[in-house]
Structures are given as structure tokens and as C-alpha cells.
Amino acid sequence: MSEEHHPHSGHNHNDCIEAALETAEQLCTEQGQRLTKVRRRALELIWESHRPLGAYQLLAKLAEEGFNSAPPTVYRALDFLLAAGLIHKVESMNAFLGCAHADKVHKGYFLICDECHNVMEFDYQDIHASLIARAAEQDFELRSETIELTGLCSACKAAGASA
Amino acid sequence: MSEEHHPHSGHNHNDCIEAALETAEQLCTEQGQRLTKVRRRALELIWESHRPLGAYQLLAKLAEEGFNSAPPTVYRALDFLLAAGLIHKVESMNAFLGCAHADKVHKGYFLICDECHNVMEFDYQDIHASLIARAAEQDFELRSETIELTGLCSACKAAGASA
DNA sequence: TTTCTTTTGTTATAGTATAACAAGAATTAA
DNA sequence: TTAATTCTTGTTATACTATAACAAAAGAAA
Numbered sequence: 001m002s003e004e005h006h007p008h009s010g011h012n013h014n015d016c017i018e019a020a021l022e023t024a025e026q027l028c029t030e031q032g033q034r035l036t037k038v039r040r041r042a043l044e045l046i047w048e049s050h051r052p053l054g055a056y057q058l059l060a061k062l063a064e065e066g067f068n069s070a071p072p073t074v075y076r077a078l079d080f081l082l083a084a085g086l087i088h089k090v091e092s093m094n095a096f097l098g099c100a101h102a103d104k105v106h107k108g109y110f111l112i113c114d115e116c117h118n119v120m121e122f123d124y125q126d127i128h129a130s131l132i133a134r135a136a137e138q139d140f141e142l143r144s145e146t147i148e149l150t151g152l153c154s155a156c157k158a159a160g161a162s163a
Numbered sequence: 164m165s166e167e168h169h170p171h172s173g174h175n176h177n178d179c180i181e182a183a184l185e186t187a188e189q190l191c192t193e194q195g196q197r198l199t200k201v202r203r204r205a206l207e208l209i210w211e212s213h214r215p216l217g218a219y220q221l222l223a224k225l226a227e228e229g230f231n232s233a234p235p236t237v238y239r240a241l242d243f244l245l246a247a248g249l250i251h252k253v254e255s256m257n258a259f260l261g262c263a264h265a266d267k268v269h270k271g272y273f274l275i276c277d278e279c280h281n282v283m284e285f286d287y288q289d290i291h292a293s294l295i296a297r298a299a300e301q302d303f304e305l306r307s308e309t310i311e312l313t314g315l316c317s318a319c320k321a322a323g324a325s326a
Numbered sequence: 327t328t329t330c331t332t333t334t335g336t337t338a339t340a341g342t343a344t345a346a347c348a349a350g351a352a353t354t355a356a
Numbered sequence: 357t358t359a360a361t362t363c364t365t366g367t368t369a370t371a372c373t374a375t376a377a378c379a380a381a382a383g384a385a386a
Contacts, residue, residue, distance in 0.1 A: 036365090038364095070366070070368080072365085
């Protein structure tokens with residue numbers, strides 16, 4: 001059960017997917033990028049849940065649907081989606097997650113549940129400001145931030161407590 | 164050149180290594196853990212620089228010195244050192260770094276230079292507090308934090324500016 | 327010394343990612 | 357419309373990262 005519950009309360013996940021795809025189309029058009037079949041489908045498949053998807057899991061799903069099943073296919077699609085800011089890579093899991101705010105410049109900070117593996121993306125300006133400040137103290141010029149927090153989400157905590 | 168400069172100004176790196184090893188001996192003794200030859204040497208090799216070392220790089224160095232050269236050897240040593248809190252894994256690089264504060268409970272936050280690959284570990288309580296607070300807002304119970312910031316360190320910035 | 331536990335050796339394999347070059351499709355220029 | 361160009365995909369091979377499983381050896385405890 002804890003594998004299935006959804007971390008975003010009262011949310012219709014189809015809306016997530018639709019919104020993500022719409023944003024993707026828009027961004028690609030604006031930037032003269034081509035959201036080809038395999039790229040579009042990869043994005044949809046990644047968005048099927050709020051759990052990060054591994055490259056080879058994605059490859060298997062694409063292969064089922066008749067796409068080419070060699071690793072470069074999926075890594076190219078992933079590279080494209082990453083570069084376009086449409087997905088994030090969760091470094092601590094070697095897996096990929098739909099970006100919830102692709103239309104805004106932002107940092108992807110993640111809360112990853114150890115139990116159900118759902119991930120929530122958050123974007124808090126005060127943390128970003130703190131990090132910039134701490135880096136500046138070392139005269140360090142920040143370019144990218146990997147912030148991945150793990151633990152127990154609300155639902156799994158409740159489930160575990162009653163178990 | 165930028166490959167060689169040292170990020171910690173005015174520091175004698177031998178002191179780092181000695182201090183790290185001494186702390187390691189002490190912690191292992193206290194906890195009834197055995198810092199065997201291969202574990203000790205692995206720790207030293209990781210501490211040879213402030214750059215994260217890959218498992219297979221470490222394996223190669225150990226092999227040169229007559230240690231067994233199969234992967235499990237090095238991963239076991241790494242697992243031990245990680246569990247003992249003597250090293251950290253830099254997730255975004257799949258590489259390992261000596262822990263600068265093994266004797267204190269702390270979170271490993273890293274500043275990673277994209278140019279010279281030196282890493283500075285920092286430990287700021289205000290960031291930790293912010294992260295806890297943000298997690299709590301989602302009713303999320305924090306267990307681990309992966310904070311890896313990349314960019315340009317002071318020396319590389321200076322080198323690049325003059326280039 | 328026997329037993330128990332921890333550590334290491336060894337072989338095999340699983341999982342993640344990229345290099346290199348050929349072929350095809352879409353876009354642009356002529 | 358064709359030719360040239362660029363972008364994208366196909367294909368094969370390989371590199372890099374990590375673990376499973378079981379045997380042997382070493383160290384600690386009884």
C-alpha cells in the first residue's frame with residue numbers, strides 16, 4: 001500500500017501530466033526545439049508517477065511500445081529533456097523525475113521518501129539565498145545545486161506508526 | 164595548473180591526512196571496529212587529495228600496492244568507511260571523499276569546483292535548520308541530506324579571469 | 327583448541343552510461 | 357525541386373559503477 005499512495009493530497013495526476021506536456025510543447029516551440037515522438041513519450045512515461053524513473057526502466061517501457069531499445073535512445077531523450085529543463089536527475093538514485101516548474105527558472109530541491117519513493121519537489125528562496133551566501137563566504141561562484149533530502153513522507157509515517 | 168592548486172589556503176595537507184587517520188583509529192577503537200590494513204590504506208588514499216576518488220581509481224591504487232584487485236575489495240572498504248562516518252560519497256560524481264569532521268555528528272555539505280574538482284566540505288547549522296523546517300512543513304521526517312553545490316572555486320575563478 | 331564471528335578472496339553478473347560511426351528525416355538554401 | 361545542411365535516430369561495441377553468492381582465511385571468544 002505504501003507503494004501506491006500519492007504524495008500530493010487530493011490531486012488528479014492526469015492534470016499533472018497534461019500540464020507538463022503542454023508546458024513542454026510550449027517551451028520547445030518557443031526555443032525552436034523539436035519535441036519528437038520518443039522525447040515526448042519519454043517525458044510522459046517519466047510523468048506517470050512522482051517517483052523517479054531509471055533510464056533502463058524507461059528504456060523497457062519505450063521498447064514495449066515499439067521504440068528502439070538500445071541505451072543511446074533513452075539517454076539521448078533524457079539528455080534533451082534535462083537540457084530543456086523538463087526533467088531533473090535525482091543523483092542519489094540515478095533516476096529521473098518530471099520537473100514541476102519547467103516554465104520558471106528554479107532550483108530543484110527534492111524530498112524523497114525512503115519508503116514509497118515518491119518525491120516532492122520544493123523551491124524555497126530562503127534556502128537558495130543561504131546557500132549562495134555560504135558559497136560566497138568561500139569566494140565560490142555557484143552554478144548548480146543538488147539538494148536531495150530523504151526520510152519519511154507524511155503518509156508513510158502515518159502508515160508506519162499504526163503498523 | 165588549475166588541476167593542482169589546493170583549495171584550503173595555507174594548509175599542509177599531510178596534517179589533514181594524519182589528523183584523519185588518527186581520528187579514524189580513535190573512533191574505530193572506541194566503537195570496537197577494526198581498521199584493517201586495506202581499510203586504513205583506502206582511507207589514506209582517499210585523503211591524498213581534496214578531490215573525490217572513484218571506487219575503481221581507488222581499486223587501481225590498492226592493486227598497485229599488492230592488495231586484491233577485485234571490486235568487492237574496494238566496495239567493502241568503502242562501505243565500512245562510510246558506515247563509520249570516515250568518508251562521504253559525493254552522489255553527483257559517484258566518488259568518495261574524506262570526511263573532515265568524522266569525530267562530530269554532522270551533515271556533509273559540499274562545494275565542488277567544476278574546474279579543478281577540489282571539494283570543500285562545509286557544515287552550516289542555519290541551512291540544516293532551514294531544511295528541517297521546510298521538510299516539517301510537508302510533514303516530512305528528515306533522515307539524510309545530500310547537498311552538493313558546484314561552481315567555480317576562488318582559485319579557478321581567478322585563473323579563468325586572467326586567462 | 328574449538329567455536330564463533332568477522333573479514334577477505336574469487337567468480338560471476340547486474341546496473342548505469344557513453345563512444346563512434348552509419349543511416350534517415352527535417353530544414354534551409356539554391 | 358533538388359541539393360546541401362543540420363538535427364535526430366539506429367546500431368554495435370564498450371566503459372564505468374556496483375553487488376550477489378559462496379568459499380577460504382584470519383581474528384576473537386569460549
